[in-house]
Amino acid sequence: MRHIFLAALLAATPAAAVIRVDINSGIAQPLPIAVPAFATPAATSTAAGSTAALGAQVAQVIANDLGSSGLFRPIDPAAYTTTVTMADTTVPQYASWRTVAAQALVTGSVTANPDGGITLACYAYDVFAGQELARQGFVTTAANWRRAAHKCADLVYSRLTGESGYFDSRIVYVSETGPKTKRIKRLAVMDQDGAGHRFLTNGQSLVLTPRFAPNQQTITYMSFQGNRPRVWVYTIGSGTQEAVGDFPNMSFAPRFSPSGDNLIFSMAVGGNTDIYRLDLGSRKLTRLTTAPGIDTAPSYSPDGSRIVFESDRGGTQQLYTMGAGGDGQTRISFGSGRYATPVWSPRGDLVAFTKLGGGQFRIGVMKPDGGGERLLTNAYQDEGPTWSPNGRVVLFFRSLAGRAGTANLYSVDLSGQNERKLRTPLDGSDPAWSPLLP
Amino acid sequence: MTERQALLGAGVAHIALFAALSLGWASMERPPLFEEAVAVELLDVAPETRVTELPKPSMDAAPQETSAPPPAPEPEPAPPEPAPPEPAPTPDPVPKPQPPKPEPKPKPKPTPPKVAAAKPVPKPEKLDLAELSSLIDKSLPKAPKKVRDPQAFAKSIEISVPKAAKLDGRATASLAAAIRAQIAPCWNPPIGGSDVKKMTVVLAIQLTRDGRVVGQPTVVSQTGATGGNAGYAKAFADTAVRAVLRCAPLKLPADMYDAWKAFELNFDPSEMT
Numbered sequence: 001m002r003h004i005f006l007a008a009l010l011a012a013t014p015a016a017a018v019i020r021v022d023i024n025s026g027i028a029q030p031l032p033i034a035v036p037a038f039a040t041p042a043a044t045s046t047a048a049g050s051t052a053a054l055g056a057q058v059a060q061v062i063a064n065d066l067g068s069s070g071l072f073r074p075i076d077p078a079a080y081t082t083t084v085t086m087a088d089t090t091v092p093q094y095a096s097w098r099t100v101a102a103q104a105l106v107t108g109s110v111t112a113n114p115d116g117g118i119t120l121a122c123y124a125y126d127v128f129a130g131q132e133l134a135r136q137g138f139v140t141t142a143a144n145w146r147r148a149a150h151k152c153a154d155l156v157y158s159r160l161t162g163e164s165g166y167f168d169s170r171i172v173y174v175s176e177t178g179p180k181t182k183r184i185k186r187l188a189v190m191d192q193d194g195a196g197h198r199f200l201t202n203g204q205s206l207v208l209t210p211r212f213a214p215n216q217q218t219i220t221y222m223s224f225q226g227n228r229p230r231v232w233v234y235t236i237g238s239g240t241q242e243a244v245g246d247f248p249n250m251s252f253a254p255r256f257s258p259s260g261d262n263l264i265f266s267m268a269v270g271g272n273t274d275i276y277r278l279d280l281g282s283r284k285l286t287r288l289t290t291a292p293g294i295d296t297a298p299s300y301s302p303d304g305s306r307i308v309f310e311s312d313r314g315g316t317q318q319l320y321t322m323g324a325g326g327d328g329q330t331r332i333s334f335g336s337g338r339y340a341t342p343v344w345s346p347r348g349d350l351v352a353f354t355k356l357g358g359g360q361f362r363i364g365v366m367k368p369d370g371g372g373e374r375l376l377t378n379a380y381q382d383e384g385p386t387w388s389p390n391g392r393v394v395l396f397f398r399s400l401a402g403r404a405g406t407a408n409l410y411s412v413d414l415s416g417q418n419e420r421k422l423r424t425p426l427d428g429s430d431p432a433w434s435p436l437l438p
Numbered sequence: 439m440t441e442r443q444a445l446l447g448a449g450v451a452h453i454a455l456f457a458a459l460s461l462g463w464a465s466m467e468r469p470p471l472f473e474e475a476v477a478v479e480l481l482d483v484a485p486e487t488r489v490t491e492l493p494k495p496s497m498d499a500a501p502q503e504t505s506a507p508p509p510a511p512e513p514e515p516a517p518p519e520p521a522p523p524e525p526a527p528t529p530d531p532v533p534k535p536q537p538p539k540p541e542p543k544p545k546p547k548p549t550p551p552k553v554a555a556a557k558p559v560p561k562p563e564k565l566d567l568a569e570l571s572s573l574i575d576k577s578l579p580k581a582p583k584k585v586r587d588p589q590a591f592a593k594s595i596e597i598s599v600p601k602a603a604k605l606d607g608r609a610t611a612s613l614a615a616a617i618r619a620q621i622a623p624c625w626n627p628p629i630g631g632s633d634v635k636k637m638t639v640v641l642a643i644q645l646t647r648d649g650r651v652v653g654q655p656t657v658v659s660q661t662g663a664t665g666g667n668a669g670y671a672k673a674f675a676d677t678a679v680r681a682v683l684r685c686a687p688l689k690l691p692a693d694m695y696d697a698w699k700a701f702e703l704n705f706d707p708s709e710m711t
Contacts, residue, residue, distance in 0.1 A: 019610055019613065019614060019697060019698070019702070020702040020703070020704055021617045021618055021621075021701060022618070022704045022706060023621050023625055023678075023681075023704065024622075024707075024708075024710070025622045025709065026625030026626060026705075026707065027622075027623060027624075027626050028626065028629050029626055071630070126676065126680065129654060129676075129680065129683055158669060159669075160676075161628050161630070161631070162628055162631055162669045162671070162673030162674060163628075163630070163669075163670065392630060413630070415629070415630055
């Protein structure tokens with residue numbers, strides 16, 4: 001009884017004293033952000049050019065990263081009313097940045113180190129509150145300045161959105177060229193923003209479905225090398241390629257476990273395609289599914305405890321989940337149409353997939369229990385989703401209707417907004433996003 | 439990681455830390471730098487992975503292909519996996535001649551109608567003897583433990599509450615609407631966060647007569663914040679503060695200043711997603 005009165009008293013007092021207004025709506029707009037050229041204490045030449053020039057390039061990379069997320073709107077530098085000196089990097093001219101309607105500001109500097117490397121200092125500010133939000137320094141080789149810039153962008157992104165960044169990451173994909181009937185397919189890697197592009201294989205053999213290992217040093221993929229479709233592993237550092245096992249049958253759709261200790265893939269044995277796990281240490285092969293039909297496209301949950309895959313055991317291609325040992329196989333997709341290429345989000349809360357139906361391939365997401373299905377894209381043929389390291393963006397490839405069969409890489413935000421085409425030298429398919437680089 | 443690598447890494451970390459600290463000292467007199475330095479090393483120079491030591495590599499066709507791409511274009515001998523000095527996220531108190539941080543000291547709890555504020559905990563209107571003696575006995579200065587007549591007490595609350603609210607009555611609602619209409623268009627919450635549905639934040643705001651914010655809005659309470667989403671909770675609260683600062687000065691009826699010189703805003707995006 002007494003408690004009730006006390007509660008009433010407590011509840012009543014502030015209500016009587018101060019009005020409280022509920023704000024239940026807002027806007028969803030990219031945050032205007034200024035990224036002026038980074039300062040330098042003294043223009044010094046480095047292996048990557050003068051620190052003054054680098055300062056401008058760093059700012060461009062950061063602005064491009066933030067803008068590409070769709071959550072920020074970098075303000076055109078032409079509008080800036082001030083440049084940033086070394087002193088300004090830590091004591092910004094807030095008033096000046098308010099006049100160009102910047103809500104956030106990134107400043108920093110590039111300093112040449114005696115060893116030939118550079119130090120990149122990165123600061124983020126809230127312009128209206130007039131407060132520093134974050135700061136971090138990065139020491140690296142001059143040639144590696146882009147990665148330092150990406151790390152700065154990740155710092156800003158994570159402080160302002162509360163989610164981890166994803167800009168310091170890479171993408172491996174299949175570069176395609178030539179007519180549809182005689183397509184040359186090569187493995188290629190590039191930074192998340194398209195920089196640093198290079199080919200890994202020469203195109204003599206058809207390659208498909210490259211996937212990064214958690215350590216990003218190796219890539220597993222399927223190659224038709226020697227006219228035997230098998231799972232291979234490419235080591236980036238050494239450029240070596242090796243088949244993971246001399247299995248007599250076709251093996252495909254490989255993916256690493258989150259620990260990197262295992263590979264899971266499909267293998268066709270006696271007309272039945274099942275999912276197998278290969279322990280890379282002991283070389284022990286374990287069969288995880290036995291159902292008749294095709295079980296393929298396995299993908300681990302981020303904690304490694306579960307696997308999502310596709311199977312036509314029920315008559316049509318659908319998504320299933322099971323324990324990492326093959327236990328408890330359960331169908332999770334029940335919408336109209338067919339479902340393929342599931343990928344577990346690094347956040348663990350969603351599975352992305354390709355949905356086939358109505359003459360279209362579309363990218364969608366659902367919860368691991370099959371609930372909350374949402375489609376993110378709506379085009380003729382979108383397929384092969386892969387997640388950004390923070391689980392916020394989905395990358396996929398889009399093929400155009402017609403003979404040309406051109407395919408390109410696209411990204412879309414988890415909200416279905418901010419669809420963007422990635423620039424690649426040639427056509428591209430089968431992308432896979434790396435985890436954040438160490 | 440081998441022991442040697444670990445030692446090497448630790449060495450590099452120490453050197454980096456020393457260098458960073460030196461920079462920090464230097465920055466006392468010179469253009470300020472940051473104090474934490476994180477080494478960014480190259481991806482391409484990492485040691486071989488387990489994957490390559492395969493007993494049966496079936497190398498029949500591999501060599502030809504291997505010759506194709508120039509391997510590892512960046513053979514730079516970068517420091518071996520230096521696991522750099524933990525980037526302490528604390529923006530250390532370096533020479534930071536920040537603009538005056540006007541911490542609004544006047545606790546944002548100023549109840550407009552002074553009368554109402556004083557009322558809620560009324561002095562014991564009537565004490566019985568037992569209570570009186572107990573007070574004397576224990577010389578406890580705090581509120582009397584003895585229960586007052588519940589009915590009367592409830593009534594006193596009832597009277598005091600509506601009285602304050604009633605003063606504004608309908609006006610309060612329209613005042614709230616006016617505030618809402620000016621704040622909402624400035625609020626850009628981080629909708630995409632996985633925890634957005636559960637999160638709300640209440641800010642206390644004080645305004646001058648011309649609608650400017652006194653000091654900075656302060657966070658009164660926040661729901662949905664857990665140990666795991668501290669970064670998101672912080673970013674979320676920041677968007678609410680930013681909304682207020684961006685939209686200020688607010689245009690509100692001058693004759694009702696007592697009602698809006700201090701108020702609270704409850705930011706709740708649950709209906710937005």
